[in-house]
Amino acid sequence: MTVATTAPRAAPAGQDLILKIDHVTKRFGGLVAVDDVSFDVKRGEVFALIGPNGAGKTTLFNSITGMFPPSDGRIIFEGTEITGAKPHQAAEFGIARTFQNIRLFEYMSALDNVRLGQHCRSRSRLWDSLFKTPFERHEERAITDRAMELLTFVGIEKRSEDYARNLAYGQQRRLEIARALATRPRLLLLDEPAAGFTPQEKVELMRLVDRILAEGITVFLIEHDMKVVMGISRNIAVLDHGELIALGPPEVIRNDQRVIEAYLGKGA
């Protein structure tokens, strides 16, 4: 299925890196939430960011997507520096995200949530909307069709007309992913996608991530569940107190002394 095809702007051929975090620091007053962190995310991989609570993972996500621009350092997406870009610009560049505490448009239907996701990829102007020009009608039909495809892709097409808030918890997480895919991203940031999931749901989520990957979208996720992380990620970065303490493939991370200490405390 070619549902989640990439954004119109094709990436430079043969480019291996999709995201480069270059000495990024984020300070809130005296608190250093992210401290001089650098790592690369390669195109086509699943990259995981892990660490204890308060390690600065979501802050880093917020910096990448322009919600809180970093205090220092650079963020480079597909060779273009996007440090300080506004959130909507980050989406236009091809970075989509989901949220740790689900943030759907609760009083919009599931279908409308996904339609909204296509906002930055549609071109109807105010004039078109006011007068329902043929262009607008055509585009709206395409938007609706694609939204249905995406709902089917994540498996909640039966609930397309329900308010987002009335969906079951797991369906809401899936809807958030569908909405993010609607922006035609090349990099998808998932913030704790498996939080609150049953083991069965976690397996389904891992399958969904595989299918997203098969569409050519790089997945960068924050996750606490080690089974999920170790099962699907090719590379893992570990943050603790804002610092990058380990970086590498799962088998390296699993045996890293500092990581074990960060999670279990010294002397474990």
Added chain:
Amino acid sequence: MLRSIRKVWETDPRQDPNPLVYTILTLGAILYPIWAQVSTGGQGDFLISVLADAGVYILLAIGLNVVIGFAGLLDLGYAAFFAIGAYTYAFLASEHLIVTPLQTAIHLPFWVVLLVGMFVAAGFGLLLGAPTLRLRGDYLAIVTLGFGEIVPRVFKNVSVWTSGVNGISALDKPVLPVWLNGPWSGDRLQLVQNFKIISPMAFYVVMVILLGICVVLVNNLRRSRVGRAWMAVREDEVAAAAMGVNTVRMKLLAFAIGAAFSGFAGAFYGAKLSLVSPENFGFSVSITILVMIVLGGMGNIPGVIIGSLLIYSVIFLFLPALPPLAEEWATNLGLGSLVPPSGEWPGIGQEIQNLKFLFFGLILVLTMLLRPQGLIPSRVRKQELTQGVHEDQTIEDVNAETTA
């Protein structure tokens, strides 16, 4: 009747409830002048004129509904744009500019000034919105409140240009390039050129046509990419931005479109009254319009129309009729002694006159208690009220997330 209307949209969430309501409204608009003339034996001009005036308020309410109901921005200074539109008409379609430093009168055609008034007001909307729409909720409300106070005061005090408190009078009567005369105006069926809109009926017809156009356009907006983005901004601004919506731009657009409606309505209002004065655009006008949309059902256009009609008739028909009504009742009930003033007692008519806004307040409180969602609510508002208000997720949430 009402129950059957409600059934239509409660059974199937995908079905738009509005066609039925719109049909009733259209029929009402057509039948109203006939009823007015027949019931008064041909003396219905006053009633028709009143409804044409109410139309101005409906226009205002539809515009404010875009700002508040669609985009969720609380604008408490909406009357400012109304004033700007009306004064634009006064400047561009009267002899007035002769007595100003400009010393040349400008007489642009009615239609042109309607559009100019619209764009001037939208321009001011952008000017006010650009620096302030980054503010959230309460702050925006205060800024617009201030703007709403400033504008009429400026018109009042720059008397060299606006003749201050006296306002500007003898504005040009609107002229239409072509108009269809017929039995309804007591003529043969024919096209007339340069038709002067003077009769209340002509104003009424023009108003209904303009309203019809506006309702169609606003409905188109609501069901478009733009309307969806507004809804998303209202629901969760952070998420909307993350999904690629330029939230500041969308809010600015809603604000400007609301202002455009207000300016358009203002120009029409000036043309109909042939007079503008700073007294007509105070804070109470902004609040009245806000009450209209809240009472009618925020976000729902037919609800807003019905709310406007209701509030308008309470303020301009029911409340003024109360004092004589009270005197009549007092006399009929054998309490005639209450009618004339004596000592401290001002007379029942005057007493009721003094208390009329108390009655207005009571009516509002009662309606909101009985129907908090508005007379014809949008489905969203109804859900919010029955399932609990959804939390206003703001920047604090992002802050909260970063500490997680």
